[in-house]
Amino acid sequence: MTSRGRQPDLRAYLDAVEDLPGERVVRVARRVSARHELSAVTKLMETRGNPVLWFEDVDGLGIPVVCGVFATKRRISLALGATEQSAVAELQRRRTQLIEPARTREVPVQETRLTGDKANLAVLPIPVHAPEDAGRYITAAVCIVRDPDTGAHNAGIYRTMVKGPRLVTISADPSHDLGKVMKWGADHGVPIECAMVIGSHPALHLASQAKTPISTDAYSLMGSLLGEPVPVARAETVDLDVPAHAEIVIEGKILPGQREHEGPFGEFTYYYGESTAAVCEITAITHRPDPLYLDIHPAHTDHRCLWIFPGREARLLSMLQAVIPGVRGVHIPLDGAGMVAYISLHKHHDGDARRALTIALASDVYIKLAMVFDPDINIFDPGHVLWALALRFQADEDLMIIAGSRGYEEDPSSYSRSDRRLPGGLTTKTGFDVTAPKDKPYPPRADLLPSEYAGINVEDYLH
Numbered sequence: 001m002t003s004r005g006r007q008p009d010l011r012a013y014l015d016a017v018e019d020l021p022g023e024r025v026v027r028v029a030r031r032v033s034a035r036h037e038l039s040a041v042t043k044l045m046e047t048r049g050n051p052v053l054w055f056e057d058v059d060g061l062g063i064p065v066v067c068g069v070f071a072t073k074r075r076i077s078l079a080l081g082a083t084e085q086s087a088v089a090e091l092q093r094r095r096t097q098l099i100e101p102a103r104t105r106e107v108p109v110q111e112t113r114l115t116g117d118k119a120n121l122a123v124l125p126i127p128v129h130a131p132e133d134a135g136r137y138i139t140a141a142v143c144i145v146r147d148p149d150t151g152a153h154n155a156g157i158y159r160t161m162v163k164g165p166r167l168v169t170i171s172a173d174p175s176h177d178l179g180k181v182m183k184w185g186a187d188h189g190v191p192i193e194c195a196m197v198i199g200s201h202p203a204l205h206l207a208s209q210a211k212t213p214i215s216t217d218a219y220s221l222m223g224s225l226l227g228e229p230v231p232v233a234r235a236e237t238v239d240l241d242v243p244a245h246a247e248i249v250i251e252g253k254i255l256p257g258q259r260e261h262e263g264p265f266g267e268f269t270y271y272y273g274e275s276t277a278a279v280c281e282i283t284a285i286t287h288r289p290d291p292l293y294l295d296i297h298p299a300h301t302d303h304r305c306l307w308i309f310p311g312r313e314a315r316l317l318s319m320l321q322a323v324i325p326g327v328r329g330v331h332i333p334l335d336g337a338g339m340v341a342y343i344s345l346h347k348h349h350d351g352d353a354r355r356a357l358t359i360a361l362a363s364d365v366y367i368k369l370a371m372v373f374d375p376d377i378n379i380f381d382p383g384h385v386l387w388a389l390a391l392r393f394q395a396d397e398d399l400m401i402i403a404g405s406r407g408y409e410e411d412p413s414s415y416s417r418s419d420r421r422l423p424g425g426l427t428t429k430t431g432f433d434v435t436a437p438k439d440k441p442y443p444p445r446a447d448l449l450p451s452e453y454a455g456i457n458v459e460d461y462l463h
């Protein structure tokens with residue numbers, strides 16, 4: 001297990017990252033500013049090996065900031081004890097094999113308890129990320145609330161803007177579980193208690209993106225991903241459990257029906273977004289004696305990778321395979337901002353490709369371009385995908401266009417129904433059937449090795 005007999009926390013995980021060949025945790029010793037500088041360094045390092053960064057001194061606040069944890073699929077897979085190739089299947093398997101959390105009295109995350117006026121967000125090194133961002137944003141907190149019907153702990157990650165020393169906005173899409181819980185709170189006039197967990201073992205982040213039903217307890221799922229019960233303790237001021245070995249927990253109450261403008265905020269689209277978001281009053285901050293603050297740069301692979309992999313890929317694959325058993329795999333490439341999906345399909349019928357496209361485009365609001373390929377195309381190789389598009393696709397026959405479908409409002413090319421020039425939540429979904437017709441198979445590929453030489457070791461020819 002990744003924690004190697006230690007508590008399943010962020011520190012044990014970072015040690016495991018350092019043991020992984022080719023992965024690094026790079027220490028930045030000099031003082032950096034949380035306002036733009038930290039994010040600028042993180043962004044520049046994205047194309048220099050994309051390591052985990054550990055900023056030791058941020059504004060002299062005495063709390064190091066860790067960034068980039070989720071920026072590679074290998075690091076995310078490590079949190080599951082899996083490889084990049086096995087993580088999707090591993091998540092599919094473990095989503096149903098829940099392990100209940102265990103109550104513990106050893107609770108490092110509550111060794112410092114700040115309540116009342118002392119629960120002031122100014123103690124934390126919360127960054128300002130992109131140049132036009134409206135302010136400081138908490139980006140890596142896993143927000144825990146209870147499902148009002150079952151009492152299960154629900155987890156999600158939502159951009160959280162600091163509005164005052166003890167006030168934040170939480171921007172959750174109404175379609176997400178938190179959006180539904182907030183609506184329940186507004187309808188019943190009841191505040192929603194929440195705990196924002198900053199810096200835990202990343203299995204909690206993966207659980208938060210696993211797309212399980214709201215009745216699935218997030219800590220039981222996290223336990224399943226870790227292969228052991230998660231030690232938890234009751235929060236200080238709200239009726240919720242928190243991971244005992246987290247770094248920092250911010251507790252609060254989401255006020256019923258209150259909304260406030262937030263943004264601009266640079267997002268995973270690499271554009272800015274704004275919204276009218278829920279308002280949350282902070283009731284406590286608890287932390288370890290020497291906490292680490294975890295940050296995710298939003299306009300970075302750190303965000304995209306966690307949002308896509310393995311949660312959304314596993315969900316899409318399960319939905320496709322439930323209807324079309326010939327689906328071999330899916331790939332939501334990071335460069336497509338989570339809005340493009342490649343599907344590998346062994347067709348039994350020519351119509352299977354369009355059925356697969358329909359499912360992919362309908363089942364995930366964010367996917368606006370879907371492409372189906374024959375199984376000989378490596379959907380993880382961008383060059384191979386482009387080759388197939390060039391030589392196995394004719395737009396007049398093989399393109400499927402669905403205008404006016406629900407899409408992502410912060411996609412600047414989305415539009416409104418009354419006027420295409422106005423922004424809105426509508427998008428045009430497009431499907432590409434890049435498979436060979438069954439009655440007109442494509443010619444053999446000339447780039448494949450002759451069968452008698454397919455197993456040779458080229459090294460033998462170089463000495």
Ligand SMILES: Cc1cc2nc3c(=O)[nH]c(=O)nc-3n(C[C@H](O)[C@H](O)[C@H](O)COP(=O)(O)O)c2cc1C
Binds near residue numbers: 171176209296302
């Ligand atoms: C880094 C990161 C930031 C995210 N920020 C937001 C956000 O600001 N608002 C939102 O609605 N979803 C956001 N998401 C997506 C939700 O956290 C995610 O879809 C989650 O699975 C919601 O779960 P649910 O749909 O199962 O309720 C973010 C995801 C990640 C990985």
